[in-house]
Amino acid sequence: MPSVRRSVRPIPLPRRPPPRRARFIVRAAGAIALVAVAVGAQPRPLRVIHDGDASRVVVRRLDGAEVVALAEIAGAVSGELRRGSDEESVELRIGSDRLRFEAGRSFVGVGSRDRLLASPAIRLGGEWFVPLDFVSRVLFDLLPRGTRFDEPTRTLAVGGGYPRLQVDVRPRPGATRIELATDPPVRTDLEETGRGLQVVIHAPFLATAFVGEAPEDGVVERVDLRQGEETYFLEIATGRNFGRLLQEREQGRLTLDLIRTGVRAESGAGILPPLPGSGPGRDPAPGDPGRPREIRTVALDPGHGGPDRGVVGPSGVLVEKDIALEVAFALRRILEDERGFEVVLTRETDREVGLDDRAAMANAARADLLISLHLNASPSPASSGSLVYHHSPIVVGRPRRGEAVRFVAWEQSQASVAPASQALAGALAATLAEMEIPAAGVADAPVRVLAAAAMPAVQVELGFVTSEADRAALARPDFPQQAARAVAEGIFRFQIGRPASPPTGDPF
Numbered sequence: 001m002p003s004v005r006r007s008v009r010p011i012p013l014p015r016r017p018p019p020r021r022a023r024f025i026v027r028a029a030g031a032i033a034l035v036a037v038a039v040g041a042q043p044r045p046l047r048v049i050h051d052g053d054a055s056r057v058v059v060r061r062l063d064g065a066e067v068v069a070l071a072e073i074a075g076a077v078s079g080e081l082r083r084g085s086d087e088e089s090v091e092l093r094i095g096s097d098r099l100r101f102e103a104g105r106s107f108v109g110v111g112s113r114d115r116l117l118a119s120p121a122i123r124l125g126g127e128w129f130v131p132l133d134f135v136s137r138v139l140f141d142l143l144p145r146g147t148r149f150d151e152p153t154r155t156l157a158v159g160g161g162y163p164r165l166q167v168d169v170r171p172r173p174g175a176t177r178i179e180l181a182t183d184p185p186v187r188t189d190l191e192e193t194g195r196g197l198q199v200v201i202h203a204p205f206l207a208t209a210f211v212g213e214a215p216e217d218g219v220v221e222r223v224d225l226r227q228g229e230e231t232y233f234l235e236i237a238t239g240r241n242f243g244r245l246l247q248e249r250e251q252g253r254l255t256l257d258l259i260r261t262g263v264r265a266e267s268g269a270g271i272l273p274p275l276p277g278s279g280p281g282r283d284p285a286p287g288d289p290g291r292p293r294e295i296r297t298v299a300l301d302p303g304h305g306g307p308d309r310g311v312v313g314p315s316g317v318l319v320e321k322d323i324a325l326e327v328a329f330a331l332r333r334i335l336e337d338e339r340g341f342e343v344v345l346t347r348e349t350d351r352e353v354g355l356d357d358r359a360a361m362a363n364a365a366r367a368d369l370l371i372s373l374h375l376n377a378s379p380s381p382a383s384s385g386s387l388v389y390h391h392s393p394i395v396v397g398r399p400r401r402g403e404a405v406r407f408v409a410w411e412q413s414q415a416s417v418a419p420a421s422q423a424l425a426g427a428l429a430a431t432l433a434e435m436e437i438p439a440a441g442v443a444d445a446p447v448r449v450l451a452a453a454a455m456p457a458v459q460v461e462l463g464f465v466t467s468e469a470d471r472a473a474l475a476r477p478d479f480p481q482q483a484a485r486a487v488a489e490g491i492f493r494f495q496i497g498r499p500a501s502p503p504t505g506d507p508f
């Protein structure tokens, strides 16, 4: 990604009534008579883009075949239709090419050659009709280089140089991202509609494979691409969980983040992670313990290991120490590849590591964050969901002599970053909530491995092996990757910094 100036901001959108339905251009005389013999629903019209103008050629059904009027084709591609010497033939001139049709014959003469059509040319009420496949089989070859014919939308774009459109719809933690790229860049406008939003793409023809998508994640119900007369419309039907919109614009690219309701986002900063190498430095203001310092190194702590298997599912297949390690590996890859973080693991193999040693390793690495990864278990099969712990110095019972001193000393180091640990827990809980396993939220408890850490530190319980629903998700082969993605997004979100209070106001 090039380093470009990007802005992320909530925007007020102009209101505009939905565009009127596309008009069909009917040029042929006698069309009304033909409608009477048409059987069934009106077929999709042929759309012709020529010299920047879009026109529609009506497709009719005659004797079961889809046909187009030659006069309309001629008009759409700046051709000329001439009667032959007798009533039974007609000539279509396109540039220097002469195409000869005869009534009742399935051949079209092009120069000295005959080309075969799917059905015969028809003369009816003074009008000439040819099967629709004439467009793709014969006409297409006569048009200038770069001409495109898009079969699904029946769009014939004469000549080259049409912009390509790429649309990408991706659910993200706390948001649905819709990315729209045009090459070469095309002007786009964002508008509010009765059903949600729409992007008006100012081009009569776009080369694109995108038709639509239905994320149905409650934030975005559907995204549909529709052709208008001179523009395209990317229609975004928002769902009940759509809260607010953030957008980024750069040349040829529009990124929309539709933020889920209840997800906090700092106005003017945006919820989404910046690109590596872009944006100003994000060091927190000094004296603000709730804000993260710059993150360079992340310590990941896969729980348990060796003879300590952690919690194990009823069938013995789900083993906490193994899943924790897999998630840590996946998370390391994301943090290194996408953010260039240094990542240290407290263990990379199936071995036992003491709790204090884990924290000591994070401290020795001067890690900026410590994330301990675990699974949960409960005597109650109803207990389910992910849970993020931050440390709280509630001493349960009486510590042994000697241990108390160290405990207190270490605890002081965690105490100095406690607000940041709490913010980190909140950020992770928010992104984990987007996973299949619902988030039970944030909790504080005395957690030995966290208490000893000198940096913002949390323990993530990814789900309950004793919950049937959680087990189904935990057992999926892609669970480690998914969980790692959610945790990574939480870290990115924490890195940006979160406001202490919910967002105020609505951009709309």
Ligand SMILES: [Zn+2]
Pocket (backbone or CB within 6 Å): 303, 304, 310, 311, 320, 373, 374, 375
């Ligand atoms: Zn554990």
